Amino acid sequence: xxxxxTAPGPTAPAPGPAPPSPPDGRDRAGGRSxxxxxxxxxxxxxxxxxxxxxxxxGRLTVIAVGLVLLALVAGLVATLxxxxxxxTITGVIEHREPLAAASQQVYRSLSDADATAASAFxxxxxxxxxxxxxxxxxxxxxxxxxxxxxxxxxxxxxxxxPVDVLNQSLPVYTGLVExxxxxxxxxxxxxxxxxxxxxxxxxxxxxxxAQDLYRVDTEKLIEEQDSATGFPWLATxxxxxxxxxxxxxxxxxxRRTNRLLNVGLVVATAAVVVSLLWGAVALVVQGSLVGSGxxxxxxxxxxxxxxxxxxxxxxxxxxxxxxxxxDGATYEKDFGTNAVQLAGTDGQGxxxxxxxxLIPDGEGAAKxxxxxxxxxxxxxxxxxxxxxxxxxxxxxxxxxxxxEDKTDGSAPAFRRLxxxxxxxxxxxxxxxxxxxxxxxxxxTLLAPGLAVLAIVAAAGVTMGIRERLRExx
Amino acid sequence: MSRRGxxxxxxxxxxxxxxxxxxxxxxxxxxxxPVSNAAWPQPAHVGGPDSTAGGGTxxxxxxxxxxxxxxxxxxxxxxxxxxxxxxxxxxGVDQTTYLFGFRNPTSGNLEGFDIDMVNQIAxxxxxxxxxHVQFRAIPSSQRENVLKDHQVxxxxxxxxxxCDRRKDVQFSSVYYKAxxxxxxxxxxxxxxxxxLSGKRVCAAKKSTSLAKIATDPAKPVPVSxxxxxxxxxxxxxxxxxxxxxxxxxxxxxxxxxxxxxxVGDQFTEENYGIGVPKDNEDMVKYVNAVLDNxxxxxxxxxxxxxxxESSLGPASPPSPQYQ
Numbered sequence: 001x002x003x004x005x006t007a008p009g010p011t012a013p014a015p016g017p018a019p020p021s022p023p024d025g026r027d028r029a030g031g032r033s034x035x036x037x038x039x040x041x042x043x044x045x046x047x048x049x050x051x052x053x054x055x056x057x058g059r060l061t062v063i064a065v066g067l068v069l070l071a072l073v074a075g076l077v078a079t080l081x082x083x084x085x086x087x088t089i090t091g092v093i094e095h096r097e098p099l100a101a102a103s104q105q106v107y108r109s110l111s112d113a114d115a116t117a118a119s120a121f122x123x124x125x126x127x128x129x130x131x132x133x134x135x136x137x138x139x140x141x142x143x144x145x146x147x148x149x150x151x152x153x154x155x156x157x158x159x160x161x162p163v164d165v166l167n168q169s170l171p172v173y174t175g176l177v178e179x180x181x182x183x184x185x186x187x188x189x190x191x192x193x194x195x196x197x198x199x200x201x202x203x204x205x206x207x208x209x210a211q212d213l214y215r216v217d218t219e220k221l222i223e224e225q226d227s228a229t230g231f232p233w234l235a236t237x238x239x240x241x242x243x244x245x246x247x248x249x250x251x252x253x254x255r256r257t258n259r260l261l262n263v264g265l266v267v268a269t270a271a272v273v274v275s276l277l278w279g280a281v282a283l284v285v286q287g288s289l290v291g292s293g294x295x296x297x298x299x300x301x302x303x304x305x306x307x308x309x310x311x312x313x314x315x316x317x318x319x320x321x322x323x324x325x326x327d328g329a330t331y332e333k334d335f336g337t338n339a340v341q342l343a344g345t346d347g348q349g350x351x352x353x354x355x356x357x358l359i360p361d362g363e364g365a366a367k368x369x370x371x372x373x374x375x376x377x378x379x380x381x382x383x384x385x386x387x388x389x390x391x392x393x394x395x396x397x398x399x400x401x402x403x404e405d406k407t408d409g410s411a412p413a414f415r416r417l418x419x420x421x422x423x424x425x426x427x428x429x430x431x432x433x434x435x436x437x438x439x440x441x442x443x444t445l446l447a448p449g450l451a452v453l454a455i456v457a458a459a460g461v462t463m464g465i466r467e468r469l470r471e472x473x
Numbered sequence: 474m475s476r477r478g479x480x481x482x483x484x485x486x487x488x489x490x491x492x493x494x495x496x497x498x499x500x501x502x503x504x505x506x507p508v509s510n511a512a513w514p515q516p517a518h519v520g521g522p523d524s525t526a527g528g529g530t531x532x533x534x535x536x537x538x539x540x541x542x543x544x545x546x547x548x549x550x551x552x553x554x555x556x557x558x559x560x561x562x563x564x565g566v567d568q569t570t571y572l573f574g575f576r577n578p579t580s581g582n583l584e585g586f587d588i589d590m591v592n593q594i595a596x597x598x599x600x601x602x603x604x605h606v607q608f609r610a611i612p613s614s615q616r617e618n619v620l621k622d623h624q625v626x627x628x629x630x631x632x633x634x635x636c637d638r639r640k641d642v643q644f645s646s647v648y649y650k651a652x653x654x655x656x657x658x659x660x661x662x663x664x665x666x667x668x669l670s671g672k673r674v675c676a677a678k679k680s681t682s683l684a685k686i687a688t689d690p691a692k693p694v695p696v697s698x699x700x701x702x703x704x705x706x707x708x709x710x711x712x713x714x715x716x717x718x719x720x721x722x723x724x725x726x727x728x729x730x731x732x733x734x735x736v737g738d739q740f741t742e743e744n745y746g747i748g749v750p751k752d753n754e755d756m757v758k759y760v761n762a763v764l765d766n767x768x769x770x771x772x773x774x775x776x777x778x779x780x781x782e783s784s785l786g787p788a789s790p791p792s793p794q795y796q
Contacts, residue, residue, distance in 0.1 A: 112545060124581040172514060188729040189568070189575040190709075193516060193702035200517040325568035325576060325610040392607025395581050 004081030038292035041268045056256070057472040060320035063249055064465035069247055071268065074238035075454020078279065081235040082447040085283075088228040089290060089440040096224050097298065097432060100217040102148040102427075104165065104305045107210040109142035111312035112418075114202045118319035119402040119411070121184060121195050130404070139174055139467055146170070149213060158216045165209035173201055192323055211309075218302055225294045228439075229287040239279075242457070243272045250462075253395055257468060265465020269455040275453040282446045297432020300358050301425050302358050305367075307342055307351035308421040311375070314338035315414050322389060322398055332386065339379060347376045357426070364431075368429075371417050387408055482580035491527045513710050516703035520678065521693040523688035534636040539646040540754060542762035545597050552756040554624055559599050563609045564591040565625040565748075568610040571725030572780045573631050576610075586721075587629045589776040590648060590747065590767070594627065597763045610697055614679040617641045620750045621626055625639050627760065628748035631722060633681045644746035645760045648767070651719040652739025653682050654710065656726055665713055665737045669693040672714035675704035682718035685693065685741055693717075699719040705729065718742045724784035735784075744791070765793065 037045035052058030113135055120131040150163045176198035183191030253262055317335035321328030325462035342469045352372050359365045381400065400409045490520050547553045556562055566576035566587055574587040592602035599605045616632055619625045620642045631651070634644045657663045663672075666689050674693040676683035677700060686695040696713050698704055704716040705726045716723065723735045747764075749757050767773050768790040777788060 040725075125579050168508065169510070176514070183729070184578045187578055189571050190580075190702045190705045190726075190729050191578065192569060193700060193706045197514060197516045197703075197706055201514040204517075205514070391608075392561075394607045394608065395612070398581075436660075 022247060030247065036177065041351075042161070053473040056402075057247075057469055060465055060469055060472075062343055063403075064253070064461055064469075066116075067249060067268070067461040067465075069240075069452055070238070071284075071458040071461060072240045073381045073449055074235070074242045075275075075457070077231070077238050077277065077450040078235040079454070081232045081449050082279070082450060084444050085100075085228055085232070085286075086440065086447060088224055089436060089443070091434065092221065092224050092228060092290075093436055093440070094218075097429070098318050098435075099149060100146040100214070100221045100298070101429065102146075103210070103214040103217040104301075105145035107141050107207065107214050107309055108147060108305075108312065109145065109172045109310060110137040110170075110202065110206055110210055111316060113138035113142065113440070115281065115312060115316035116317055117180075117325050118195065118316060121180065121192070122319060122322055122398045122402050124398075127181070127402040128404075132446060135177075139170075142170065149217070153209070154215055159213055162209040162216070164214035166206060166213070169201060169206045169209070173198055173206060176201065193323060195323055199316070199323075203316075207313075208394075214305070218298075221298060225290060225298065225436075229290050237278075239272060239276055243276070244267070246272060246457075246461075253468065257471075262467070264401040264462070264467060266460075266464075268460030268464065269315045271453045271456040271460065274355070277445065280447060284444050286439040289435050293432045293435030293439060295431075297428050297435060300355065300364065301428040301432065302359060303351055304421055304425045304428060306426070307355060308418065310338045310342040310351060311414070311421065313419055314342060315410075318401060318410060322385075322401055325394075335382070339382075343372070343375045343379070347379060359424070359428075362427070362428040364424050367427060371420035371424065374413050374417035374420060378417055379406060381410040381413055480730075484545055494726070501669045513712070514517070515710075515712060516706050518678075518695040519695045519703075519707070519757060522683065522697065530762065532546070534639060535648055535692050535794070536634045536639060536644070537794045538796045539644060539746070542646075542765055545759065545762045545766070547598070547759070548755070551759075552626075552753045553596055553598065553759050556686050559606055562591070562598065563625045564594075565611040565616065565619050565628040566608050567630045568608075568615070568684060568758050569700045570661075570722055570734045571729055572729045572784070573721055574629075575725075580757065582695055586776050586780045589772075589780075590625070590764075591629050592770060593767050594763050595758060596646060597759075603792055613677050613701075614699070616748060620702060620748050625745065626749075626756070630748075631719060632745055632748050633719075633743040634746040635681065636773070638697045638748075642751055643757045645749065645757055646764055646795070647744040647746055648764050648773075649721070650791045651721045651743040653685055653741040653743065654720040654723055654739055655696070655731055655737050656716040656723040656735050657714070658708075659732055659734050661715070661736075663736065666693065666740060667691040668715065669715055669717075675707050675713040675716045676718050677701050677704065680718060681743065686717055701726070702739075703721040708733065710731040719784055720782065724781065728784060738756075745781060761793065763794075768793075 004168060053062050093403070115136060116131055116135040120135060123131070146163070146166055149159065150167065176194050180194035180198060183194060185191075198267045214424040246265060250262060250265050252264070254260060314335050315422065317331045317338060321331040324331060340350060343352050344351050352368065352375060355368050356365070356372065359368055385397045385401045388394075388400060400406060402411055403409055404411045404415065406412070485513075495734045536739045547557055563580045566583065567585075568576045568583065570585070570587075572585055574583065576582070577584050588608070591606055595602035595605045609619070609625055611625070611628070611630065613630065616628050616630060617638065619629055628642075630670075632644075632653075634647065638644070648754070655663060655666065655669070662777040663669055666686075670691040673694055673696050674686050675698060676686055683697050686693050694709065698707065698767075701716075701718065701722050704713070707713045708716050708726075709730060716726065718758060720735055720739060727733045727735050736751055747760050749760060780790075
């Protein structure tokens with residue numbers, strides 16, 4: 001008898017996303033219309049609910065609506081949070097990591113171009129075609145990688161500055177290198193001055209910008225990896241609250257109706273428990289895989305990349321000391337700094353030592369071991385180059401420094417170092433991709449699954465309470 | 474009635490608010506790619522005047538008076554005997570000054586007027602210069618230091634003899650007389666230093682030319698660089714108005730760029746000598762004896778003809794002065 005009066009009242013605002021819809025409003029406001037009528041609606045709704053909650057069926061209805069709402073909201077939040085996490089991982093794989101790799105590529109190519117231009121310049125007569133090709137390839141790669149990095153600078157504000165500097169300076173750099181080449185071909189010593197100017201531009205402006213870009217992109221990558229492994233607090237709290245509310249509702253119903261079980265509510269509880277377990281397992285697995293993608297993949301890659309950059313800088317220093325033709329003391333000092341950064345004071349520490357500590361086994365470890373061996377060969381050859389140059393045997397020093405076919409020279413040892421580091425970086429990137437991708441797979445169907453379970457829970461609540469309400473008719 | 478009035482008033486308010494928002498000035502179109510600075514880069518380590526510039530105003534000595542030659546025989550235990558035993562003469566030279574000391578990129582060899590002088594000394598010691606010279610390329614700012622530290626036996630590097638420098642090193646007799654002039658583009662109206670008042674003029678660090686520019690009453694703005702070639706780079710890039718230094722160096726620059734010319738008269742006198750460590754007096758005497766021969770036997774003329782004559786016209790070797 002009371003049910004007819006109360007039932008439509010409180011349930012009316014519940015379904016539908018926008019409770020105060022105009023047709024409803026006109027109905028219930030009874031003649032009121034327009035803005036003021038609309039504004040008055042929530043107040044009326046609350047008054048109606050409070051009124052109806054005084055009776056048992058009313059209270060049951062309020063409980064039902066509350067539970068359904070909670071189930072839907074918790075389901076929605078959990079689904080969105082999982083979906084968001086899924087998207088973040090996809091973004092990390094398809095976007096962030098390639099971008100960090102692209103900015104790494106910009107840095108590497110430009111450093112290599114700097115070193116290669118100097119090597120080619122030192123050659124007597126016509127520059128060796130393989131060095132020229134290497135330089136051209138470096139510049140082309142830097143341009144392509146820069147375009148890739150620039151395409152994204154929009155959503156990372158910090159990247160815009162370095163990208164701007166790089167885009168403006170790169171054509172100037174190549175112009176200076178070509179001026180140096182043509183003067184050198186004519187036999188004019190001013191070519192060396194142009195090359196040093198180009199190198200100064202590269203070192204004072206371009207490479208620092210490339211380094212900034214790499215740092216920004218790497219930080220962004222780490223940030224997104226962390227956000228893909230973070231704990232979903234809101235969703236967890238909501239689901240736990242839903243579970244607690246379901247339990248409380250059942251206890252209340254049992255007391256009120258003396259019936260032990262309400263099938264609908266039991267089904268709803270089961271659905272919530274399943275969501276919790278599934279979500280927990282999937283997120284733990286995913287978190288640990290993405291985490292290992294970070295530790296075994298991108299973190300290792302970062303150390304290796306920094307090692308490689310130090311190596312490239314040192315190589316450029318080595319050749320520029322010779323290009324400077326007597327005025328290269330600052331370059332040689334720079335070489336020392338980069339060498340220590342790369343391999344420590346004893347050839348076993350530095351970034352390479354750090355990489356060895358990080359990569360205990362597997363293909364990557366073998367590559368890092370190769371790199372360590374190559375770096376020691378290189379430093380030995382470098383000492384020889386310096387002692388030749390310092391004792392006035394300039395041409396011998398140049399040959400030892402730049403000729404690729406001189407087996408005990410700097411060039412082949414450096415090439416082995418660079419190749420080993422590149423291979424080790426590739427291994428690291430593959431590990432990152434595999435782990436992160438598997439982490440992503442752990443989330444398969446979790447988002448739609450949670451949505452379905454939330455609907456099941458909501459349906460269970462509705463059925464369960466309706467069954468009880470019917471007894472009041 | 475009143476309710477309808479409220480509604481109408483509210484709607485009018487809303488419409489007015491929207492119109493007001495739409496009528497504001499849209500501002501200027503956004504510049505899609507602002508560029509703050511498009512300046513061309515400069516060579517490394519460009520500076521201004523340099524307090525330690527060579528030359529100076531010290532006239533307390535006769536800088537040109539060297540030690541009298543003592544013949545080209547080598548006494549036991551002398552500096553020359555040690556060098557001869559070592560088998561190599563270590564010479565500090567320039568690799569970047571076209572015509573005087575530069576590395577020929579196509580052959581890889583060092584060439585130029587100063588290099589010829591080094592080879593003459595080696596030839597006097599061993600009979601042939603082949604394989605007996607170790608050239609060490611040094612920047613001009615390091616000329617005194619490498620001699621003081623005995624890293625080289627001699628410095629032959631467009632090295633002007635001054636009283637200030639004589640305090641640190643010994644000089645041979647004068648082997649070349651140069652003078653400071655001005656290098657500008659062919660369109661430039663500049664003919665003398667006073668035309669360069671307030672303009673940027675380039676010279677190498679620690680050179681006498683830099684000191685001259687910095688102290689000139691016409692007040693040109695001195696710009697200093699590591700190597701003379703860097704001055705040519707800055708002139709070609711339009712970052713300086715002129716380069717001013719010894720005509721020998723300027724001739725080398727003009728030879729690398731047909732749009733440039735050396736203008737004006739010599740307004741300083743630069744006497745090139747061969748630098749020798751302060752305590753090696755026996756070596757100075759030996760080198761002077763070699764230079765006497767070079768002046769007399771036509772070797773000087775040959776070198777001058779090969780490197781300099783086409784740019785600066787005919788000349789004869791300067792006569793030596795001794796204490």
